[in-house]
């Protein structure tokens with residue numbers, strides 16, 4: 001018998017492709033500090049919090065900064081990032097995302113967002129899908145970053161369902177690990193070579209169906 005009652009979606013890389021904006025903003029910051037930042041390094045920051053991302057970047061550049069300086073740098077990066085986010089349009093929603101959310105809701109599945117981003121609400125508003133989620137759990141509401149399951153467990157709780165009744169959609173390794181740690185099923189968005197712990201890996205939500213969901 002299928003017991004799936006809810007779907008919890010990561011935002012960056014699942015609903016929208018904001019990685020390119022994160023990349024541009026981090027690169028600008030790294031360049032301002034006198035070193036470069038590659039797309040390959042950016043890949044390693046998927047699902048990683050803002051503060052932790054900065055620490056990794058400073059490490060790659062061989063630069064040491066005080067905590068106060070780090071706070072300033074993180075704010076600067078976020079300001080540059082938000083300049084791009086504020087230009088976002090509904091057309092930037094990834095293929096199949098809105099359709100799959102609509103399908104889920106039409107059959108009575110609950111939907112939640114489970115993202116590390118503190119900018120989640122702004123992004124949802126920019127792409128016009130805020131009302132497609134019964135709950136939004138973002139970086140402002142949790143204290144432990146993925147791979148800790150806190151963000152997804154809080155999502156399940158907000159929806160009034162059990163963890164084992166949830167399916168998580170994630171593009172980051174840390175996110176897949178978080179879902180597994182939370183005793184949830186997980187659909188990886190990306191490559192099966194990378195997202196090894198997922199129950200199913202697809203390239204995007206345009207490949208997702210209810211049939212696949214109920215077979216997990």
Ligand code: BG6
Pocket residue numbers: 011012022045046047048049050053078115116117118119120139
């Ligand atoms: C995650 C992204 O969703 O959110 C990371 O994959 C990002 O790249 C993190 O660092 C935090 O986002 P924000 O918007 O709070 O800086």
Ligand code: MG
Pocket residue numbers: 010011012013014046047170171172175
């Ligand atoms: Mg992501």
